[in-house]
Each structure stands twice: as structure tokens, then as C-alpha cells.
């Protein structure tokens with residue numbers, strides 16, 4: 001796993017985000033199976049923290065986060081995420097991916113705060129590169145990406161959902177979503193902000209980011225952070241229907257349109273990747289930021305007692 005991560009990191013450092021030519025638009029890749037053949041069985045691959053099930057007949061993979069207690073995004077998780085995504089991106093049978101959680105009530109708690117506390121500069125560098133890598137791959141994916149947000153989704157968890165093409169959230173006001181970095185005394189990086197703006201617009205993004213707002217599901221719908229609320233027991237059915245609707249179109253037109261809409265934001269991080277890593281490491285190494293993060297972790301633990 002570590003070797004694979006290193007390879008990924010090296011590749012991205014050399015050439016920026018994976019070249020689009022490797023991900024040429026294809027017309028209905030999954031529809032190529034010769035008619036009359038029996039449906040291919042589901043294939044699955046599972047690592048420690050993410051379960052992936054590939055339905056070959058529909059061309060849709062489901063990626064389920066299963067990293068207790070709260071699917072926090074640590075280095076191992078991010079590495080698995082990138083490897084899984086790369087496997088699917090290279091699988092010509094796969095046209096769409098549903099991202100969801102196997103942990104009840106939690107989609108993802110965002111970046112693992114312990115990865116940002118009391119570690120070395122080398123560690124912060126490696127961690128932040130992995131966070132960038134996850135976003136670059138997901139945001140630039142040629143597949144249809146659908147987030148099924150079946151639990152709370154703060155900060156980095158929200159970023160994963162925002163990076164998808166469409167978001168369905170469980171209709172439960174106890175589940176919250178948003179970029180709450182300001183509440184931790186940290187600042188969402190420019191590419192978190194740009195992704196957010198691209199989904200909700202400048203005004204909602206500015207207010208939400210300044211206040212570090214976490215929105216209960218109904219408010220998240222009102223502000224356009226998610227596209228639909230669905231009763232929890234209907235999420236799977238709805239996801240299948242939404243995916244079928246997106247996959248009914250020829251891939252190439254959708255892919256080129258997506259690339260056109262997202263390119264500027266992606267290019268910006270690719271061009272400033274090393275600078276962004278330096279900013280992160282120097283910011284997170286400050287004693288005042290370390291103190292804020294420690295206090296936040298303590299607050300999380302106290303909340304229980």
C-alpha cells in the first residue's frame with residue numbers, strides 16, 4: 001500500500017492531474033457487452049477501509065466507506081480511496097460510481113485531525129499531498145460520481161460529496177453537512193472554497209465558510225449543498241434511478257462538459273500544488289493552530305461524557 005501511494009504521489013508530482021487523454025470519452029462503455037450474453041456477475045474488491053462492489057451489468061460501482069468509528073480521512077484511507085478510484089477509472093466496464101458509507105449515521109467526519117496534530121513536517125507534507133490527490137482524482141473523474149450522504153458529513157467529508165456530480169442526502173435533520181473548518185480555527189484551502197462556490201455560488205459559500213456552518217439536511221437542501229433529500233430506506237433505490245438517468249446519455253458529451261466546467265479549478269491546484277503543501281505545513285505547524293486542533297479534539301471527547 002505504501003509503495004502504491006508513493007507511486008501515485010510521484011506520478012502526480014511529475015505530471016499534475018492524470019492527463020485527460022488517458023481518459024478518453026467513450027460512448028456507453030458498459031453497453032459494449034455483446035447482446036444475448038448472460039449478465040456478468042458482480043465483482044468486488046475490498047481493502048481495509050473501503051469496500052468496492054462493481055456491478056458489471058449496469059457499469060456502476062459502489063464504494064462504501066467502512067472505517068470505524070467515523071470514516072475519518074487518514075493517510076491509509078486516502079491512499080485506499082485513490083487506488084480504488086484509479087482501478088475503477090481504468091476499468092472500461094465502469095461508467096459510474098456511487099460513494100456512500102457503511103457506518104451508521106456517519107458519511108465521513110472529514111480529515112483525520114490526529115494526522116494534523118503533533119507530527120513532523122514530512123508527515124504533514126505526505127498527508128496533504130494525499131488529500132490533494134484524492135480531490136484531484138475525484139473532481140476530475142470521467143465517471144459519473146454520485147454521493148449518497150447517509151450520515152453526517154463535515155469538512156473533508158463534505159468536500160468528497162461536493163466533488164461528486166450529484167448529491168443525495170438522507171432526510172434526517174440530525175445529519176449535518178458543511179465546510180466547518182472555521183469552527184476549528186483553520187481555513188478551508190482555496191480549492192475547497194472553489195469546489196464549494198461551483199456548487200452553491202459565491203454568496204452562500206462566503207457566508208457558510210466564514211461561519212463554518214454545518215447544515216442539517218433540510219437546510220443543506222435549501223442552500224443547494226445537496227440536490228435531493230430521500231428517506232434513508234429509499235436511498236439505494238433513488239441512487240440507482242439517478243445513476244440510470246445520468247448514464248442514459250452518451251459518455252463523451254457529459255465528460256467533455258464536466259471537464260470544461262471543472263478545468264479551471266483543477267488547473268489552479270495543479271499549478272500551485274507545491275505552494276499549497278508549503279502553506280498547509282507551515283500553517284498547521286504553528287503552535288496556535290496546534291492548540292486549536294488539540295482543544296477541538298478535547299471538546300469532541302468531552303461531548304461524550
Ligand SMILES: CCCCCC/C=C/CC(=O)SCCNC(=O)CCNC(=O)[C@H](O)C(C)(C)COP(=O)(O)OP(=O)(O)OC[C@H]1O[C@@H](n2cnc3c(N)ncnc32)[C@H](O)[C@@H]1OP(=O)(O)O
Pocket residue numbers: 069070072106108109110111112113114152154155156157180181184186187188189279280283284297300301304
Ligand atoms: C492552509 C491550511 C489549510 C488547513 C485546512 C485543513 C482542512 C481540514 C478539513 C477537515 O476535514 S478538518 C476535520 C473536521 N471534522 C470535524 O470537525 C468533525 C468532528 N467530528 C464530529 O463532529 C463528530 O465526531 C461526528 C463526525 C459528527 C460523529 O459524532 P459521534 O457522536 O457519532 O462520534 P464522536 O463520539 O464525536 O466521535 C467518535 C470518535 O471519533 C473521533 N473523531 C471524530 N471526528 C474525528 C476526526 N475528524 N478526526 C479524528 N478523530 C475524530 C472522536 O474524537 C471520537 O474519538 P474517541 O477516541 O472515541 O473519543
